[in-house]
Amino acid sequence: MEKAGEKYVYDFSEGHKDLKQLLGGKGANLAEMTRMGLPVPAGFTVTTSACQAYLATGSNPPGLAAEIDEHLAALESAMGRRLGDASDPLLVSVRSGAAFSMPGMMETVLNVGLNDESVVGLAAQAGGNERFAWDSYRRLIQMFGKTVCDVPGDEFSNALDEAKAARGATDDLHLEAADLQALTDRYKRIFAKHTGHEFPQDPREQMRLAMEAVFRSWNAERAVLYRRQERIPADLGTAVNVVAMVFGNLGPDSGTGVAFTRDPASGAQGIYGDYLQNAQGEDVVAGIRNTIPLDDLRTLDRRSYDELLEIMATLEGHYRDLCDIEFTIERGKLWMLQTRVGKRTAGAAFRIAAQLVNEGMIDLDEALRRVSGAQLAQLMFPRFDLAEEPVALTKGIGASPGAAVGRAVFSAERAVELAAAGEQVILVRRETNPEDLAGMIAAQGILTARGGKTSHAAVVARGMGRTCVCGADQVEIAADRFTTGGRTINEGDVISVDGTTGCVYLGAVPVRPSEVVQYFEGEQTDSVLVDAVHKLMSHADTTRALAVRTNADTAADAARARRFGAEGIGLCRTEHMFLGDRRELVERLILAATPTERADALAALLPLQRADFVDLFRAMDGLPVTVRLIDPPLHEFLPSLEELAVNVAVARERGEDHAEDAQLLDAVRRMHEQNPMLGLRGVRLGLVIPGLFAMQVRAITEAAVQLAREGLDPHPEIMVPLVGAVQELETVRRECEQIVTEVVADSGVHVLIGTMIEVPRAALTAGQIAEAADFFSFGTNDLTQMGWGFSRDDVEGAFFWRYLELGIFGISPFESIDRDGVGRLIRIATEEGRAVRPGLKLGVCGEHGGDPESVHFFHEVGLDYVSCSPFRVPVARLEAGRAAITAGESDSR
Structure with missing residues (x-):
């Protein structure tokens, strides 16, 4: 609902970079560059509030049209041209710009304002360049038709291909003015066939319809999917930027490009980017033509090149970060069309953050804000082992690092289908476009024949952490196969894609551990990336308040987690110790008909359990080990x-x-x-089967005492599962304490007895339960199941996809903690438990303990530790440090 008197339109001179929520990232940064005095075309931004009002009501908010009229008049005055003037037309671009970067997800329309009359004026304005005018007009019809009126894009593309074939041209640059005029006429017929009306000739109507299409694109399927993937809130809306057109397709002294102030793939310092002569901006990111390296601009237009480098240095210094820049050169004049803090690979994120600290541009706290646990997890994935010299198929541009192996597929739909069936796939395309997003998410890696490091495939893959190779121009792609170097790869054939080197191999190439994993394992590794990871992990460890433990049931897992930085075991699941040949002993115990049969089964299990705990405590010497008593269904x-x-x-x-x-x-x-x-199960099983918990407690304490007498320092913590009432815990505790007192005696071993909070009633009666507990550990997996009334094993495949699709879930509550529901139960239990027992130790042992977003929540709530699988321990350490910094900012405000 719009607010009375709300301002919906801002001139570029009125905003700044901190107004991203209102002006979107693109609008805020255009305003910032305008304030900095950089060469930005004139324009204005329609706010995200206007979009929200439009999406809520289906129509533009009152007063918006009048504000647009006012700002358009100012734009016309600044440019000395009028929109729709037949002899000297002003043309504008209408571009989306959300608060969060969503590359390629929403819409852009260029050359708005052209019609059958003004195309002649545009040619005259360009010094009689009719080819340029008709090229611009056909682009408008194509983009407007596809974006605003849902005309199938393939029809325009096919018509363009036929025009090139008729001319014998390999690309659109070799089409002449007459060819483009004829193509424009054909585009109009295609438009009319699909829409039932002629292409609109009124420039104001073009602009209004384009703006509304940008608003609607916020809820396009691919945009919704991308937001879900990146956890971007669905209610933000997008701003719309109306910008005076500058033209890169005026001839060889014009062009368009994308530049990065550092390499977004590796983080290496230097100038990186792509450039296209005689082209408009969308040609670069769409990968329609293969670009040339930005450095080649030095020889094509040295003056513009030098000016661009100076601006890039200015922007990086101003934003104190890697900047992603879009620019156009119009007849030797450089124009800045966009800047933003650039997306980067995980490795680049760590390297750049460390570099900027070393350069004195940011401090370690800021560096830690700029990396994430999800990025660290990506760096822990394996790489190809090339010792056996695999068969090389081709080489492109390494656009997003990683080692991906899978079956080649040639459509997004096929990628989704096979991935859902459990297959690993590589999506192979000439170039990707936003409609391919579902397939890009489903694939292990992406290979394109066209495009560079700034193409749609590269930018989106980097943002998602997908392996990607672009611009493999030796690859000829058909509907269900590709050929390269005399070889044909059919759909379903296995290929391996190296997103670091750009190499593509035949078959499945073996992989080896990442250097980051080797570093965590304590192996000697010398690399810039490892140095950066070490610097930021060390700062996270000195900053964080949360301890990080691991979930481990074996000594081997415990030892690896300790190498990864685990500070104890937060969950040892003893039921996992009863599998294999021990299962029969448990079966005999459960089904025992007499006390003698039960005692025999327990006697057989005791030494086996004791040996398990000896190994576990030895691996975690000096650190706490929380042992959950048996809890199987x-x-x-x-x-x-x-x-x-x-x-x-x-x-x-x-x-x-x-x-x-x-x-x-x-x-x-x-x-x-x-x-x-x-x-x-859980505490109920221990109460119903006499001696079961007693046997486990005896095994735990005897193992601890044995190691203490060897001079080690065991710290056992006994956790009673599935407690819902304090009386259950009191009953088990009395039995435990008798055995602990008997076994421990004067050994110096101290044993804590606590419970797992995984039943909603336990969370709601935590004050009572705390009277009988030394610690709580939140079992968030079961707490989520019982809180939602979901059986995880049954519902995730059955209907979660639909809940995600409808926006009921932004992400599965089993992946990231449900703050409002399950999270509230945790808050209640924390507050009530500590009100009764101020020193109550609190942790979490569900796999949420390794989820980056959840770690921030657990820090906010005030838990003492999180526990997760060994591989996720470094991720939790890093995020716990980031959480402490973020919370500190909130406290200072």
């Missing part, structure tokens, strides 16, 4: 009811002896549960 340790029933029925039919199986079947039927996840 009962059916996991019972024979299959169905199989037993069939065996007994068959034996009975054959007249065979089936008394033993029949007795076992009766016992399993008595224990059978309709919903085992909510049945006899």
